[in-house]
Amino acid sequence: xxxTGQNNWAENVEAALREHGLRxxxxxxxxxQAFFEGEGHPNADELYARVKVRNPAIGQATVYRTxxxxxxxxxxxxSTFGTSASRFEASDGEHHDHxxxxxxxxxxxxxxxTIEQLQDDIAATHGFVLTSHRMELYGLCTSCQKG
Amino acid sequence: xxxTGQNNWAENVEAALREHGLRxxxxxxxxxQAFFEGEGHPNADELYARVKVRNPAIGQATVYRTxxxxxxxxxxxxSTFGTSASRFEASDGEHHDHxxxxxxxxxxxxxxxTIEQLQDDIAATHGFVLTSHRMELYGLCTSCQKG
DNA sequence: GTAGATGCAAATAGTTTGCAGCAAT
DNA sequence: ATTGCTGCAAACTATTTGCATCTAC
Numbered sequence: 326x327x328x329t330g331q332n333n334w335a336e337n338v339e340a341a342l343r344e345h346g347l348r349x350x351x352x353x354x355x356x357x358q359a360f361f362e363g364e365g366h367p368n369a370d371e372l373y374a375r376v377k378v379r380n381p382a383i384g385q386a387t388v389y390r391t392x393x394x395x396x397x398x399x400x401x402x403x404s405t406f407g408t409s410a411s412r413f414e415a416s417d418g419e420h421h422d423h424x425x426x427x428x429x430x431x432x433x434x435x436x437x438x439t440i441e442q443l444q445d446d447i448a449a450t451h452g453f454v455l456t457s458h459r460m461e462l463y464g465l466c467t468s469c470q471k472g
Numbered sequence: 473x474x475x476t477g478q479n480n481w482a483e484n485v486e487a488a489l490r491e492h493g494l495r496x497x498x499x500x501x502x503x504x505q506a507f508f509e510g511e512g513h514p515n516a517d518e519l520y521a522r523v524k525v526r527n528p529a530i531g532q533a534t535v536y537r538t539x540x541x542x543x544x545x546x547x548x549x550x551s552t553f554g555t556s557a558s559r560f561e562a563s564d565g566e567h568h569d570h571x572x573x574x575x576x577x578x579x580x581x582x583x584x585x586t587i588e589q590l591q592d593d594i595a596a597t598h599g600f601v602l603t604s605h606r607m608e609l610y611g612l613c614t615s616c617q618k619g
Numbered sequence: 620g621t622a623g624a625t626g627c628a629a630a631t632a633g634t635t636t637g638c639a640g641c642a643a644t
Numbered sequence: 645a646t647t648g649c650t651g652c653a654a655a656c657t658a659t660t661t662g663c664a665t666c667t668a669c
Binding site: 348352384387390 | 622623625627628
Binding site: 495 | 647648649650652653
């Protein structure tokens with residue numbers, strides 16, 4: 326889900342940190358703000374660049390550590406989307422999959438309950454208990470087809 | 473698809489190389505043999521280890537270069553399956569997806585035409601022209617659930 | 620006050636590349 | 645003979661980690 330900007334990320338982060346016995350530091354808040362109030366699916370470097378605009382003292386390692394932390398507490402998730410660096414997005418509980426334009430890197434999110442159901446069926450058929458899954462469709466978006 | 477061992481990989485490799493104006497070297501044949509006659513979804517290091525048993529002089533870079541080459545001519549494909557190193561498999565034209573056990577790294581392949589159809593529909597809805605896609609289900613296999 | 624967090628730099632993992640020599644065509 | 649291929653080592657990219665210092669609790 327694309328971040329909307331006018332939301333309760335701060336409460337969520339604070340609650341998650343508290344619940345896990347972690348400290349609410351200025352750096353974590355700054356990184357979380359850049360992440361949740363920003364658009365798209367940034368990689369660590371892009372998020373680091375965003376953060377540095379307002380907080381030049383923050384280190385890259387802290388960005389990596391905070392992104393891992395957000396994933397561990399369930400507020401973020403990541404995928405490489407076919408490229409070398411991981412890209413991150415906010416998790417809002419509602420699972421979705423991705424359409425990725427291989428030319429302009431546009432990422433479109435979609436939800437398809439039928440596919441979700443089929444995935445469960447397939448897992449059951451093979452005796453698996455599912456914990457997560459990932460579906461990515463790669464191609465050209467409307468604009469890039471014209472190029 | 474799991475490699476079977478008694479097949480025509482050699483012809484396919486030779487034809488692909490010829491078609492692309494590439495040379496048929498002893499190293500490429502050795503690496504292709506280890507790859508196509510071997511089992512499972514090896515990463516580059518594992519394949520390198522296999523190759524070195526019979527051909528100790530082959531370099532790691534050649535394994536990487538050959539794996540990239542096999543992908544470029546359509547005889548192999550890869551995914552990270554949620555881990556750090558890419559894993560490779562033979563492509564046989566029939567698309568399949570993967571169930572991955574996050575505990576023992578077992579990878580089970582499956583085909584589901586309904587999902588394939590739904591993916592095309594979703595792409596069409598969003599105006600995308602698909603070139604490829606990836607679906608991976610992560611969980612615990614039957615044996616690992618007992619552990 | 621203390622355990623946890625940070626910033627820096629160094630380390631690591633996976634993969635790619637420059638180059639001189641080698642070999643398929 | 646030419647051009648591509650190989651092996652080696654060095655370079656590179658993305659990410660993690662050790663450690664001294666700092667800070668939220």
